[in-house]
């Protein structure tokens with residue numbers, strides 16, 4: 093199965109309703125490759141999800157940035173997978189390194205979240221990635237494999253999963269992974285899926301790169317054979333997000 097290029101915009105904890113409307117208006121006017129070529133998903137903060145969903149062009153989709161690990165109930169401050177489904181929010185980002193690091197989300201907890209979200213019918217962008225210290229000590233592949241394993245152990249169907257490789261040292265730092273660095277880890281992740289899940293899942297699962305992607309560096313990254321798209325932070329709030337979406341056409345050449 094061909095892997096359709098995927099571009100996600102993670103807006104993180106940014107924006108006012110005015111700014112959100114402006115970003116959406118820019119996206120709505122953009123000429124981008126068709127849905128057959130690229131799948132575009134933007135992820136505003138929870139409170140703006142209904143607004144964005146109601147005004148966003150219909151060929152782009154929305155994602156939440158998190159959801160609760162199990163069925164909703166007495167969990168103050170949380171948003172459940174059921175609520176996202178109820179509002180027809182199709183996607184959720186889980187396991188982002190900011191949540192792993194700042195909110196102590198463990199590999200196990202992320203695995204449980206991914207499994208529960210999928211069980212409710214959500215599609216999941218599951219994030220993995222090593223810190224600078226881990227990279228420098230040579231444990232990058234072991235770290236991302238362990239993070240992926242914690243997810244793989246709890247799910248039986250990868251159809252609705254996009255795996256995002258986001259090296260922590262590249263997030264928000266302007267220090268993008270080189271195309272070779274990204275390709276190397278993406279290939280290792282695909283091999284891990286082949287050896288530990290199945291050849292079919294390895295061939296069909298999209299592995300996207302995140303960490304200081306911008307309009308200038310996206311094409312070279314997109315040209316790597318195992319880079320199936322991007323999860324974009326800072327640049328997804330700017331018009332250059334459109335250039336990143338357009339980098340999908342690199343795969344067609």
Ligand SMILES: O=C(CO)COP(=O)(O)O
Pocket residue numbers: 102188258262263264265266302303304305323324325326327
């Ligand atoms: O964390 C990211 C996307 O989830 C990447 O953030 P930046 O693109 O701002 O580095």
